[in-house]
Amino acid sequence: MSYIKEKRQRAQELEDSAAFDNAAASANTHEPSAEEQRDAVIKRNLQQQGTNGIFEVRHKSFRTAQFSFRGWKHDYSNSRLELIDVEAGADNNIDLAIVKKMIEIIRREYQGNFSWESRRLGRVIVLSARMEDNAGLEDFLIREFFTAEGRYPHP
Numbered sequence: 001m002s003y004i005k006e007k008r009q010r011a012q013e014l015e016d017s018a019a020f021d022n023a024a025a026s027a028n029t030h031e032p033s034a035e036e037q038r039d040a041v042i043k044r045n046l047q048q049q050g051t052n053g054i055f056e057v058r059h060k061s062f063r064t065a066q067f068s069f070r071g072w073k074h075d076y077s078n079s080r081l082e083l084i085d086v087e088a089g090a091d092n093n094i095d096l097a098i099v100k101k102m103i104e105i106i107r108r109e110y111q112g113n114f115s116w117e118s119r120r121l122g123r124v125i126v127l128s129a130r131m132e133d134n135a136g137l138e139d140f141l142i143r144e145f146f147t148a149e150g151r152y153p154h155p
Helices: 002-029 034-046 094-109 131-146
Strands: 052-060 064-072 080-087 113-118 123-128
Touching: 052 094, 064 094, 080 094, 094 131, 123 131
Parallel strands: none
Antiparallel strands: 052 064, 064 080, 113 123
16 A cells, blocks of 8 residues: 555655646746736836936026926936026027036036927927037027926926
């Protein structure tokens, strides 16, 4: 009787081992679900080069201004806050002086195209940080921050 019991136990162990091997092989060859694919895309996007951040004009007068940039790489939990003081140039255009400083910050990370989440337009657009596209970038940021349609309602 013990001999039969031992044979059954050995057969069960072999069957369990084979089932485990089959499950492992199936797990390695299955097609990822839509949710797994979405999660992989999100993970890949979070590891992209460059930085993310939020600009906020905190104070603006005729000749001086202060804005902040809260920037982070990979996730918001490691963000840093920069306060930038700006003075109007010889042309007395404080808006343009602010935008030029913002572009300096953008160019620390990007020399080509970058994504901008435009609250004014309600969508993400691709802008260029290239020197040859400077006039267009300045114009866009002035409209984004300083035109009537670019102002955001305060909560």
